[in-house]
Amino acid sequence: MSRFTTFETSDVRFPTSLALDGSDAMNPDPDYSAAYLRLGTDAGDDLLGHGFVFTIGRGNDVQVAAIEVLRDHVVGRDVEATLADLGGFWRELVHDSQLRWLGPEKGVMHMAVGAVVNAVWDLRAKREGKPLWQLLASLTPQELVDLVDFRYLSDALTPDEALEILEKAAPGRAEREIALLANGYPAYTTTPGWLGYDDEKLVRLCKEAVADGFSQIKLKVGADQAEDVRRIALAREAVGPDIAIAVDANQRWDVGDAIEWVAALAPFDIAWIEEPTNPDDILGHAAIARAVAPIPVATGEHAASRVIVKQLLQAEAIQVLQIDATRVAGVNENIANLLLAAKFGVRVCPHAGGVGLCEVVQHLSMFDYVAVSGTTEGRMIEFVDHLHEHFATPAVVTAGRYQTPTTPGAGAEMLAASIEGAHYVRA
Amino acid sequence: MSRFTTFETSDVRFPTSLALDGSDAMNPDPDYSAAYLRLGTDAGDDLLGHGFVFTIGRGNDVQVAAIEVLRDHVVGRDVEATLADLGGFWRELVHDSQLRWLGPEKGVMHMAVGAVVNAVWDLRAKREGKPLWQLLASLTPQELVDLVDFRYLSDALTPDEALEILEKAAPGRAEREIALLANGYPAYTTTPGWLGYDDEKLVRLCKEAVADGFSQIKLKVGADQAEDVRRIALAREAVGPDIAIAVDANQRWDVGDAIEWVAALAPFDIAWIEEPTNPDDILGHAAIARAVAPIPVATGEHAASRVIVKQLLQAEAIQVLQIDATRVAGVNENIANLLLAAKFGVRVCPHAGGVGLCEVVQHLSMFDYVAVSGTTEGRMIEFVDHLHEHFATPAVVTAGRYQTPTTPGAGAEMLAASIEGAHYVRA
Numbered sequence: 001m002s003r004f005t006t007f008e009t010s011d012v013r014f015p016t017s018l019a020l021d022g023s024d025a026m027n028p029d030p031d032y033s034a035a036y037l038r039l040g041t042d043a044g045d046d047l048l049g050h051g052f053v054f055t056i057g058r059g060n061d062v063q064v065a066a067i068e069v070l071r072d073h074v075v076g077r078d079v080e081a082t083l084a085d086l087g088g089f090w091r092e093l094v095h096d097s098q099l100r101w102l103g104p105e106k107g108v109m110h111m112a113v114g115a116v117v118n119a120v121w122d123l124r125a126k127r128e129g130k131p132l133w134q135l136l137a138s139l140t141p142q143e144l145v146d147l148v149d150f151r152y153l154s155d156a157l158t159p160d161e162a163l164e165i166l167e168k169a170a171p172g173r174a175e176r177e178i179a180l181l182a183n184g185y186p187a188y189t190t191t192p193g194w195l196g197y198d199d200e201k202l203v204r205l206c207k208e209a210v211a212d213g214f215s216q217i218k219l220k221v222g223a224d225q226a227e228d229v230r231r232i233a234l235a236r237e238a239v240g241p242d243i244a245i246a247v248d249a250n251q252r253w254d255v256g257d258a259i260e261w262v263a264a265l266a267p268f269d270i271a272w273i274e275e276p277t278n279p280d281d282i283l284g285h286a287a288i289a290r291a292v293a294p295i296p297v298a299t300g301e302h303a304a305s306r307v308i309v310k311q312l313l314q315a316e317a318i319q320v321l322q323i324d325a326t327r328v329a330g331v332n333e334n335i336a337n338l339l340l341a342a343k344f345g346v347r348v349c350p351h352a353g354g355v356g357l358c359e360v361v362q363h364l365s366m367f368d369y370v371a372v373s374g375t376t377e378g379r380m381i382e383f384v385d386h387l388h389e390h391f392a393t394p395a396v397v398t399a400g401r402y403q404t405p406t407t408p409g410a411g412a413e414m415l416a417a418s419i420e421g422a423h424y425v426r427a
Numbered sequence: 428m429s430r431f432t433t434f435e436t437s438d439v440r441f442p443t444s445l446a447l448d449g450s451d452a453m454n455p456d457p458d459y460s461a462a463y464l465r466l467g468t469d470a471g472d473d474l475l476g477h478g479f480v481f482t483i484g485r486g487n488d489v490q491v492a493a494i495e496v497l498r499d500h501v502v503g504r505d506v507e508a509t510l511a512d513l514g515g516f517w518r519e520l521v522h523d524s525q526l527r528w529l530g531p532e533k534g535v536m537h538m539a540v541g542a543v544v545n546a547v548w549d550l551r552a553k554r555e556g557k558p559l560w561q562l563l564a565s566l567t568p569q570e571l572v573d574l575v576d577f578r579y580l581s582d583a584l585t586p587d588e589a590l591e592i593l594e595k596a597a598p599g600r601a602e603r604e605i606a607l608l609a610n611g612y613p614a615y616t617t618t619p620g621w622l623g624y625d626d627e628k629l630v631r632l633c634k635e636a637v638a639d640g641f642s643q644i645k646l647k648v649g650a651d652q653a654e655d656v657r658r659i660a661l662a663r664e665a666v667g668p669d670i671a672i673a674v675d676a677n678q679r680w681d682v683g684d685a686i687e688w689v690a691a692l693a694p695f696d697i698a699w700i701e702e703p704t705n706p707d708d709i710l711g712h713a714a715i716a717r718a719v720a721p722i723p724v725a726t727g728e729h730a731a732s733r734v735i736v737k738q739l740l741q742a743e744a745i746q747v748l749q750i751d752a753t754r755v756a757g758v759n760e761n762i763a764n765l766l767l768a769a770k771f772g773v774r775v776c777p778h779a780g781g782v783g784l785c786e787v788v789q790h791l792s793m794f795d796y797v798a799v800s801g802t803t804e805g806r807m808i809e810f811v812d813h814l815h816e817h818f819a820t821p822a823v824v825t826a827g828r829y830q831t832p833t834t835p836g837a838g839a840e841m842l843a844a845s846i847e848g849a850h851y852v853r854a
Contacts, residue, residue: 027524058496058525059536065492066535069485097454098485104678104706104729107534108493109486152705155682155714251531255582278579279531280734282709283741287582302531307707314710 002079006040007071010419011064013057014355014387020196021386022056022353025222026250028196031057032387034355035064035112036419039119041079047126050412051119053111053326054354066112069099074116083124087147090117090332094149106304110329117330118360122410132331132410133180133366137173141166144371148336156310162339169374176370184401185366186380188216188246190353192235195220199234206238213400216244216271216380222252225264232268244271246298251275255284259291272296272320279303285317296320301327301351306336313344322382324351325360331410338368348373353384358395359411362402390418429506433467434498436491437846440484441782441814447623448813449483449780452649453677455623458484459814461782462491462539463846466546468506474553477839478546480538480753481781493539496526501543510551514574517544517759521576533731537756544757545787549837559758559837560607560793564600568593571798575763583737589766596801603797611828612793613807615643615673617780619662622647626661633665640827643671643698643807649679652691659695671698673725678702682711686718693722699747701725707735712744723747728754728778733763740771749809751778752787758837765795775800780811785822786838789829817845 016022017029033056039049053063073093082089093113094105102109125132136144145162189212192205209217219235221228228247235245247270253261258276265273273295277284279302289297296319303309305328312318321341323334341348350365352358358381365381373379381402388394392413396403405411443449444456460483466476480490500520509516520540521532529536552559563571572589616639619632636644646662648655655674662672674697680688685703692700700722704711706729716724723746730736732755739745748768750761768775777792779785785808792808800806808829815821819840823830832838 027528030525030528056525056528058523059493059529062489062493062496062529062536066486066489069489096485098457098483101454101457101483102486102489102535102538103533106530106707106731107536108529109489109535111529152681152708152711155711254579278734280533280707280732281579281738283738284579284582304533305707307705311708311710 002041002043004039004074004077004079005042006038007075008038008040009064009067010036011060012036012355012414012419013060016386017057020194023194023196024220024248024250025195025252027056032355033057033060034414035060035067035115036414037067037115037119039074039123041123043079047123049119049123050410050414051115051117051122052356052412052414053115054357063108063111066108067115070112070116082120083127086117086120086124086332087149089120090147090329091149093117094329105307105329110304111326114326114328114330114333117332118325118410118412121331122412125410126408129408131405131407132363133370133405134177136335136363136367137177137370141170144335147332148339149332152307153310153336153340156314157340157343161343165339165342166371169371172374173370176374180366180369181404181406184398184403185362185369186376187214187383187397187400187402188218188244188380189214190218190382190384192217193219193248195223199231202231203234203238206235210239210243213398214243215400216246218246218248218274218382220250221247221265222249222261225261229264232265236268245269246271246274248274249276251278251302253277255287258288262292262295266295270295272298274298274322275302280308282308282311282315282317285312286315289317289319298322298349300324303327305329306333306340309337309340313340313346319346321346321348322351323348323361323364325357325364331364334364338364338372342373347378349379350381352382353386355387356391356412356414358383358388359391359393362395362405363411366404390414429468429470431466431501431504431506432469433465434502435465435467436494437463438487438491439463439782439841439846440487443813444484447621450621450623451647451675451677452622452679454483459782460484460487461841462487462494462542463841464494464542464546466501466550468550470506474550476546476550477837477841478542478544478549479783479839479841480542481784490535490538493535494542497539497543509547510554513544513547513551513759514576516547517574517756518576520544521756532734532756537731538753541753541755541757541760544759545752545837545839548758549839552837553835556835558832558834559790560797560832561604563762563790563794564604564797568597571762574759575766576759579734580737580763580767583741584767584770588770592766592769593798596798599801600797603801607793607796608831608833611825611830612789612796613803614641614810614824614827614829615645615671615807616641617645617809617811619644620646620675622650626658629658630661630665633662637666637670641670642827643673645673645675645701645809647677648674648692649676649688652688656691659692663695672696673698673701675701676703678705678729680704682714685715689719689722697722699723699725701749702729706730709735709738709742709744712739713742716744716746725749725776727751730754732756733760733767736764736767740767740773746773748773748775749778750775750788750791752784752791758791761791765791765799769800774805776806777808779809780813782814783818783839783841785810785815786818786820789822789832790838793831817841
């Protein structure tokens with residue numbers, strides 16, 4: 001038996017705002033950051049569990065403080081018993097009644113739980129010698145159901161329905177795992193699309209994206225409609241008619257604005273409109289989706305919990321669910337989100353980029369393909385080519401596809417030198 | 428001209444769990460706490476702006492850290508210019524793009540903005556020599572509209588509609604202010620209803636509530652249905668047929684459970700069912716409201732923003748809106764919530780209790796009566812008789828009514844000895 005003995009948090013920041021990487025209509029100058037956690041044990045195997053919350057700069061210290069307050073739930077705890085009941089561990093953290101008041105189940109405190117949960121999953125995957133996607137895809141349908149807290153979900157998805165979805169996918173797992181290892185998983189790129197880039201850089205990066213084998217790119221919109229039309233025309237000309245172009249407003253609009261603005265962009269053949277308005281506005285997204293159909297509405301990177309995801313699906317407010325590795329309370333809650341999407345027949349195209357989001361979220365999509373939805377049709381994972389060099393197992397995208405990771409772990413492991421070296425704080 | 432010069436935060440905790448005060452189905456042992464803020468200036472008038480976020484114990488330090496990160500938005504700032512444009516100040520804090528990522532507009536970071544905004548309002552009210560309710564009720568309709576950020580609201584409430592609501596109420600302000608000062612504002616009490624109290628204490632406190640002149644009490648429910656039926660029967664017998672009894676499940680149920688459980692309590696004449704399920708579940712509340720009608724559904728103390736409140740009203744999911752003084756981003760956002768409720772014709776019965784919530788939220792209901800809805804019909808403010816002795820101007824409830832405060836300020840001022848003395852942290 002071993003115990004958790006160390007719980008080390010770090011405030012890691014990168015000065016991405018200097019090059020306007022990541023600039024959009026709501027986030028003009030992000031400094032990509034991570035509130036980072038490393039968990040150690042006394043097992044003598046040198047394995048650490050790594051987890052983090054992605055933030056965009058100021059407030060990363062608040063996020064670190066929130067992770068710190070979970071220390072007493074972890075240090076001293078029996079490692080083997082914890083890894084054997086990660087559903088119970090999730091419930092204990094999320095339903096800590098005093099901490100729950102700070103959300104409930106949303107924002108800083110909920111994301112902090114996610115960092116801890118993900119770090120424990122990273123440790124478990126390393127101990128079992130498997131990449132996370134493969135570990136999850138090796139669990140029985142009942143073991144997967146036991147990882148999910150169905151509280152507040154039962155009007156949309158019951159444990160029995162979840163079991164049925166997973167059992168239906170079980171016979172094809174082995175075949176899909178082979179295909180996944182051979183072919184990887186589809187990606188799209190946001191690298192060309194940041195608002196802060198000038199025309200020359202936009203066009204050059206669009207052409208590079210096509211040359212690199214991507215079949216979809218994404219552009220940021222929402223600051224200036226005439227500029228958006230001009231830029232999307234440039235991009236369409238650069239990529240040609242056969243490459244999909246999605247657009248992302250990063251919550252810039254009210255409902256009426258969104259409907260009007262999307263109509264202006266529609267002639268350029270829009271693959272989806274992402275985050276048209278406030279991420280909590282279920283009814284607003286539903287109204288927008290009805291008005292802009294058949295253009296799909298996409299959101300989810302700021303969906304604070306499975307309760308928001310449930311309603312987006314119930315209300316037919318989205319046609320694309322964009323899960324995020326560090327917005328909700330970790331792997332377990334994203335399994336709930338994947339099951340909800342499967343129940344409602346909605347495709348999942350994860351949010352990634354930032355710091356380490358590509359590295360972590362790819363495991364969830366790959367697990368979904370092998371053991372939940374059983375398909376990659378219409379699905380792809382966002383890719384942005386930033387900051388991968390800081391990770392022990394950087395995401396690898398070749399010919400427009402994520403190459404399937406085979407290294408044990410959940411992908412979150414940042415290099416020690418990066419954790420300890422990157423502490424830029426913008427004046 | 429003066430500047431903000433000091434920004435002092437404190438982690439204030441009271442050991443309320445020792446007596447099971449505040450115990451309910453989701454919060455078995457809260458330690459009522461406040462992440463507290465005092466703002467000072469160089470004006471030489473000794474006036475401080477006081478604000479806080481109410482929490483229930485663990486994590487109060489995280490909430491303090493979130494308030495701290497707003498320090499640079501305040502210290503050094505021109506006081507007079509800030510007080511003259513509190514709408515602009517609110518927007519600057521809420522839309523700080525890097526900090527916004529931590530919500531957006533929800534949870535720890537959003538509540539931190541609320542503490543700062545409320546502290547600045549407290550200072551303004553003290554400078555103008557008025558209690559907050561009276562200060563707000565002295566502003567013109569246009570000045571009030573300018574305090575509200577209508578972003579994400581325009582599909583439900585436009586600035587013009589808000590102006591119309593306020594202008595319609597303007598002619599009756601003077602008369603209602605006189606009535607308010609003479610008669611106070613209706614209250615109800617939750618003092619008898621905590622789950623941790625035994626039968627003898629429940630019955631005794633029910634009878635005391637009636638003797639004290641309250642016309643409504645509230646009981647906590649949701650842990651055990653048979654126990655709830657037994658306790659509500661005891662309470663009904665103790666208060667007689669003419670006193671209203673509301674029940675509060677504190678988010679304990681899924682949608683189906685809520686509908687079934689409320690049916691079991693309905694024979695005891697329920698005034699409302701409060702927080703039946705997760706506070707983000709707009710569609711869930713709407714389904715419950717349809718099923719349990721004509722019993723009203725009440726929620727709002729955990730409604731993270733005006734966007735959630737907007738949808739609860741749009742979906743006809745609630746018949747009672749329970750605003751909270753420290754859950755959203757302060758006075759400005761609660762003005763938006765009051766205007767939304769007025770637009771949709773829904774009564775507002777604020778959440779209070781905790782630490783200082785009665786002291787602060789009474790100002791918002793009184794302002795609503797004088798200048799927004801113009802009525803107290805069906806409206807009342809929660810009252811719980813805990814911890815008032817720590818405040819400079821404690822809420823006073825006599826004969827079932829809040830006595831209208833006349834001391835300048837927003838009610839948030841805690842005694843210095845209490846701020847510095849109360850730092851109990853449960854082991």
